Amino acid sequence: MKMPGGDKILDCIQCGVCAGSCHARFAMDYSPMQILKMVHLGLRREVLSSSTIWICASCYTCASRCPRSLDIPAIMSGLKNVAMRTNVPAPVALKPIFHRQFTEIIGRYGRMHEPELKMRLMKKTNPFEILQNASFGVRMFRKGKVRLRPSRIGSSTHFSEIFRNASNEERRR
Amino acid sequence: MRYAFFPGCSLHASAKECAMSANAVSKCLGIELVEIPEWNCCGSIDAVYAYNPFLSVSLSARNLAIAEKMGMDIVTLCSACFFTLSRASNILRENAEIKKRVAEVINDAGLKFEGGVKVRHYLDVLSNDVGVEEISRQVKVPLGGLRVAPYYGCLVVRPKVIQRFDDPEHPTSMDSVIEALGAEAVYYPDKTRCCGASLVITDESVMMEMAKGLLVTAKNMQADCLATLCPMCHLNLDAKQRDIESHFGVRFGLPVLYLTQLIGVAFGLDPKELGLNRNLVSPMKLLQKTKCG
Amino acid sequence: MTIPPSIGVYICHCGGNISDTVDVAKVKEAITKSHGVKICETYDYMCSKPGQDMIERDINEHKLNRVVVASCSPRMHLDTFRRAVKRARLNPYLLDMANIREQCSWVHDDKELATTKATAIIRGMVERARHLEPLEAKKIAVNRDVAVVGGGIAGILASIELADKGYKVYLIERSPSIGGRMAQLSKTFPTLDCSACILTPKMVYVSQHPNIEIIDMAEPIAVNGSPGNYSITVTIRPRYVDKERCISCGECARVCPVKKPSEHEEGLTQEKSIFLPFKQAVPNAYVIDRDLCLWFNKGVCRVCERFCKGKAIVFDQKEEIRELKVGAVVVCTGYQQLDPRLSKEIFGGLDLFGQYGFGLHPDVVTNLQFERLMLQGIHRPSSNNPPKKVAFALCVGSRMDQGVQYCCKIGCMNAIKQALLLLKAVPDAEPWIFYTDIRAHGKGYEEFYSNARAHNVKFIRGRVAEVVPNGDSLILRAEDTILSRQVEEEFDLVVLSPALLPNEGSAELSKMLGIDLGLDSFFLEKHHKLRPVDTKREGVYLAGCALGPKDIRETTIETMATASKVTTFLGKGELSVSPEIAHILPERCNACEECVKYCPTKAIESTPSGVVINSISCTGCGICVARCPTEAIDLKHSTDAQLIAQIQGTCTGEGDRPLIIAFLERTTAYGSADLAGQTRVSYAGSVRIIAVPSTGRVSLRHLLHAFASDADGVILIEGDDSPFQEDQVREHVNNMKKELGRFGVESLRVASTTTTLPQYDKVVNLFQTFHERISKMKRIPPEKRQKIAEALAGSGSA
Secondary structure (H helix, E strand, C coil): CCCCCHHHHHHCCCCCHHHHHCCCHHHCCCCHHHHHHHHHCCCHHHHHCCCHHHHCCCCCHHHHHCCCCCCHHHHHHHHHHHHHHCCCCCCCCHHHHHHHHHHHHHHHHCCCCHHHHHHHHHHHCCHHHHHCCHHHHHHHHHCCCCCCCCCCCCHHHCHHHHHHHHHHHHHHC | CEEEEECCHHHHCCCHHHHHHHHHHHHHHCCEEEECCCCCCCCCCCCCCCCCHHHHHHHHHHHHHHHHHHCCCEEECCHHHHHHHHHHHHHHHHCHHHHHHHHHHHHCCCCCCCCCCCEEEHHHHHHHHHCHHHHHHCCCCCCCCCEEEEECCCCCCCCCCCCCCCCCCCCCHHHHHHHHCCCEECCCCCCCCCCCHHHCCCCHHHHHHHHHHHHHHHHHCCCCEEEECCHHHHHHHHHCHHHHHHHHCCCCCCCEEEHHHHHHHHCCCCCCCCCHHHCCCCCHHHHHHCCCC | CCCCCCEEEEEECHHHCCCCCCCHHHHHHHHHCCCCEEEEEEECCCCCHHHHHHHHHHHHHCCCCEEEEEECCHHHHHHHHHHHHHHCCCCHHHEEEEECHHHHHCCCCCHHHHHHHHHHHHHHHHHHHHCCCCCCCEEEECCCEEEEECCCHHHHHHHHHHHHCCCEEEEECCCCCECHHHHHCCEECCCCEEHHHHHHHHHHHHHHCCCEEEECCEEEEEEEEECCEEEEEEEECCCCECCCCCCCCCHHHHHCCCEEECCCCCCCCEEECEECCCCCCECCCCEECCCCCHHHHHCCCCHHHHHCCCCCECCCCCCEEEEEEECEEEECCCEEECCHHHHHHHCCCCCCCHHHCECCECCEEEHHHHHHHHHCCCCCCCCCCCCCEEEEEEEECCCCCCCCCCCCCCHHHHHHHHHHHHHHHCCCCEEEEEECCCCCCCCCHHHHHHHHHHCCCEEEECCCCEEEEECCEEEEEEEECCCCEEEEEEECEEEEEECEEECCCHHHHHHHHCCCECCCCCECCCECCCECCECCCCCEEECHHHCCCCCHHHHHHHHHHHHHHHHHHHCCCEEEECCCCEEECCCCCCCCCHHHHHCCCCCEEEECCEEEECCCCCCCCCHHHHHCCCCCEEECCCCHHHHHHHHHHHCCCCCCCCCEEEEEECCHHHHHHHHHHHCCCCCCCCEEEEEECCHHHCCHHHHHHHHHCCCCEEEEEEECCCCCCHHHHHHHHHHHHHHHHHCCCCHHHEEEEEECCCCHHHHHHHHHHHHHHHHHCCCCCHHHHHHHHHHHHHCCCC
């Protein structure tokens, strides 16, 4: 599906207000402005393997100030999508795994279940890295902020069908 | 005032106190939040959207369609859900082809989407449907000059697709509510600066850097606490505060309350009803200090 | 017509250019038999002296009262032949030309077809000629006074130029003093002239010039009349001070208890509700701000009156209405800067200054405010200390989808100038300029820019993201796009370059004057390259920032051009007015006023005695003619009778070949078809061209006549620069197509387009493809044609 945003990349005048506004800029190798230029020039490999597209937090500060009204977070999402579909490795392996596992859990319950998400990520990457958050997890649990059993949607809602059809819709096209 | 209430995944788990305080406060203000039956995940700002955007829009559309059946506008407390549902609503309205394909998908469950439903944020309802005067009228325990840093976060005020009810650079609606409670809305230059919530699982250190900045500014402005709207922001600033402190070797001890919790305190409601005991950085000492709660 | 037409037809060989393709003998034979033709001759070169002599001789000998010359395009020799018949004492409008060269012999190879077509074209002209009437070009006297609206530098210089040439000028200024924006500037770039020093002598000159009358506190509220004879009604607001008696001693202001932000100082300081606009104001007199004065609001005070040395305070001064009679109007209304209030008003509630912290901290100022700070002795508004670290943020609200699209043109140079002035005043200051592109286009600008760099002004390429007040100072964030890193710096002062917009009231003024605003909402010139200071209305001109943002030098140059245009227009003291204009048939007019709406030059007025077309304002386009629901308007020299006769005449021909009538707007579209001929491009011989003032003049009836008279298809082509614009053409044609359906004529039988002069290939392409389409469709059956003819006869308009 052609998501909104991509058609305006050519409008970018490279003014830099997006890069200047970006709250996550410090963690990016290329600035958002550079990514737009690189997309324009077709520098596929550099763009898809940049940290930038994975760090964008979709806060929309850039887009609200962009003089050409580019939807930069949507473009970043789109680039991530391309990277995942074409199996370009992300700078941190965890990220594409996160997207996939998150989606699968939604498919399973209709709603997010954080403990299961954490467990799946642990299994797929370095378990010890996730365990570093153990104290955090304990604190949350103590305050009753961790649901042991997932909140789920009833089966009579045909939710799974919708989820399945929507997931495969793209492939059918 | 009846609305189709979309809680979102956080409100059923890590952010229960948000829902609790909102429900308590809504009762006082004559707001009826009718939870959308069998709602599903909003579709996510990015987690699902970047992976499969069509799926994300379909997930949003299912919620919109159920709300349409209920015949009420959607109200949400979570800014992320607010944005996601608004974005989907906008895409469906502007792109006839996607609308058709999504309709085919949700039709299997007998659901239809026409586009008549508005997606609104709870703060919008408080400011525009209820009004600051009414809130002020119901204050039983004025918050005695408590210095509150109003933290809006990003998605409640910004993208073009949302129902804009406040200025994207310098919003004041939450400030007005805080003032109406008898507290002081402190000048907080980072009021719309992103906390990095969407990065909490995959890029924790980046998120902590961003959240730390917010806490530092609040401390510099001599705020007694932060008021926040979004459960994602709250998690970052409250639940993660201890981790941020140890990671950077700083000390904040800054309570972070949901705006609805603050309102509830000022309305003289039971702290347990407001879930105040669930905040990780305990606000109890602070509230006692200012002779309320 | 009491005297029957006696027509002389002259067919030119054009040295073979025509006769090599068209069998002129055969044509002569056919035409001689036509009804009303007294004499028909052929000749080698009709435009030569012997050719013209022949016409003159025949007019006298054979008592001809109509002449048709069948030769080249009228765009070549219409005037030549008109002069010839004039010499023979025949009214020049009783002559017309049939174009059988550019639009016949030069574009067809098939001799038989060319001959048939040439015969038909001439026959059409002959039929038209029978209905021609004598017409006289009118000469009207023009008023040689000029109204200049706006008393800034453009208005001032325009007034001086015209007054020095002997014209009387009314300089109408809305505020209490002339001078405009320039009076607020410190120094100008790139020469660093003192702005007031070059402006104020001009202001004084204007005030003392015997030919200039300054009407201050005044605004136009209505404009009537026609080019050369306009009548402008202005309202003059009371200043509550007698200008003659005021000696500007300032006592009134000293004792006035009401303070307000000073307009001249851009709100940085306070002045009283009775104030002098600025020290060098012209007229140099005080004025009372009625909205704040205690007397007008609460009925108390009047202290100023007691202390006034000249007894000049007049609280019961009334608004005055004056009518000015002028021949031309010059619009010099200038610009205004974008501000938060205006931003929210125009851009859907969005405050484009939000991200810059404007209004949240006193040390975020506009560039105009900075000018005032420079003149006050540069200091931070928050303290009285000089600023050290100053940031200049360019393009605030400019070059933005959410704001204005265009560049403000002077922002870059202004910032560079201000940075250099700052360094002069505060040698250890640190000016930083945050830019997206440095535009240093004018004379001496690039050198000025280099100079700034040499003085260590810091240039950071990156549009400013945000300015956040931080206690006493300001934190500015932007991306240095060249080094690719975020910049976060603390500044004492931040200077913004706001977008420039047309001044308040421009939309209303444009409607009053009957001129247009461009897409950028500034006043629109008639032609971007060749008519940059004219408007679409004769006698109304533009100069300065009313047209769009620009610097002082360019404004000056424009006013010189405008003054020259005005004198060309008014210089002879009279205007020649074409008689080819529209007029109302009062017996048919029911005063529905549809025509008033559609006239592109505001030439039609509704008066108590009925709807009237101003013969001087009317440009003869004929758009009103087709719009009139009761057919109560006709057009001289393109009357209904003439047009229908020409259609019927042109539609004669033999054979089974399809016939297409093409109505071409007579200047650009017709010229384009001529160009096709000059280039010898071939196209289908089925197309026969009829010139019309505008395709807006062609209505359903004319199409029906064409179809009734043997045509199988109709084309309409309008010129791109015509007042009848593309979307209007389309609407007009679509409406006619719908109506044709009632007569069983398929809408595919009508085509239309607009064209520029050089796009003859577009015209030819349309002719060809349309011919192919019509060829594939069967010819319209005679019964259908008969039915249409009956319907036309029945409606009494055959």
